[in-house]
Amino acid sequence: MSDERKLAIICSKGSLDMAYPGLILANAARMMGIEADIFFTFWGMDIITKDKVDHLKVVPVGNPAMHMPQFIGGLPGMTDMATSMMKKEIEKLDVPPVGEFLQMVHDAGCGLYACKMASEMMHLKREDLVDEVDAILGAMEFLEKAEGAQLLFI
Amino acid sequence: MTTKxxxxxxxxxxxxxxxxxxxPEIAEVMAAEEGIAPLGERRWLVINWVRAEAAKTGExxxxxxxxxxxxxxxxxxxxxxxxxxxKKIARCAGYGKPKGCI
Structure with a gap:
């Protein structure tokens, strides 16, 4: 595999179904020897926030892939049901829960960075974020880090 | 010796x-090509475990x-x-290119 190839992923969404694609791609990149970094910003901050990481949800409302009338998706308990169904299916595939996944990609050498502006906006300090986060960076600092990388916005 | x-x-x-x-000789030749020879105890632990697991599960x-x-x-x-x-583990263990996502 080419030594120069590099992947930079921006995770901007904090739902369970938006957390996995970035983590899976970053991990796949590392498994094949490609450098990988993830930058978490806006709602993506939930993925690396200590008291949120284990409580990410799949929200049926506004999601046409759920193939159900919108009003049903909005009924009480539907979000929890969709969430627990997805967690079960993910577990069957031997894919770890998000918290453990962060640790795995980090051990695999993937850099994990929190957005400085989003941290300030959400009043999150370093100690509010999971231990695996390497640093809180400004957008320009992350772009410097991502120089020459293939960039993916999720 | 090369893999060819x-x-x-x-x-x-x-x-x-x-x-x-x-x-086992093939594993060492593959390792040399991958730049990780000699394999040593820890890599052998992985290769032996992987081969036993693959033989057991078929995958x-x-x-x-x-x-x-x-x-x-x-x-x-x-x-x-x-x-x-x-990729390196699969080559040393004598298996095809891994296709899994995780």
Whole structure:
């Protein structure tokens, strides 16, 4: 595999179904020897926030892939049901829960960075974020880090 | 010795197509080509575990499966098999290119 190839992923969404694609791609990149970094910003901050990481949800409302009338998706308990169904299916595939996944990609050498502006906006300090986060960076600092990388916005 | 001189069938990317043809000597030749020779005790632990697991389940294990159950964790796997552990482990263990996502 080419030594120069590099992947930079921006995770901007904090739902369970938006957390996995970035983590899976970053991990796949590392498994094949490609450098990988993830930058978490806006709602993506939930993925690396200590008291949120284990409580990410799949929200049926506004999601046409759920193939159900919108009003049903909005009924009480539907979000929890969709969430627990997805967690079960993910577990069957031997894919770890998000918290453990962060640790795995980090051990695999993937850099994990929190957005400085989003941290300030959400009043999150370093100690509010999971231990695996390497640093809180400004957008320009992350772009410097991502120089020459293939960039993916999720 | 190079992998081409071994008496085994390889695919275009240098993976063995029949794990039954594997011998420990092949693992060392593959390792040399991958720049990780000699294999040493820890890499052998991984290769032996992977071969036993694949023989048991009929499928090449995921990297996560290896890190969880072989006794060698993720960080060390990446140190032992740098720049693409999944591929290097599969080659040394005599299996085809791993297709799993995890």
């Amino acid at each position: 001189e071994l008496n085994v069938t390889l695919d275009a990317e240098g993976f063995m197509t029949d794990p039954k043809q594997w011998t 090449f294990p995921s990297l996560r499966g290896i890190s969880k159950n072989s006794g060698v964790e993720t960080k060390e796997l990446y140190e032992l098999f740098p720049k693409g552990p999944a």
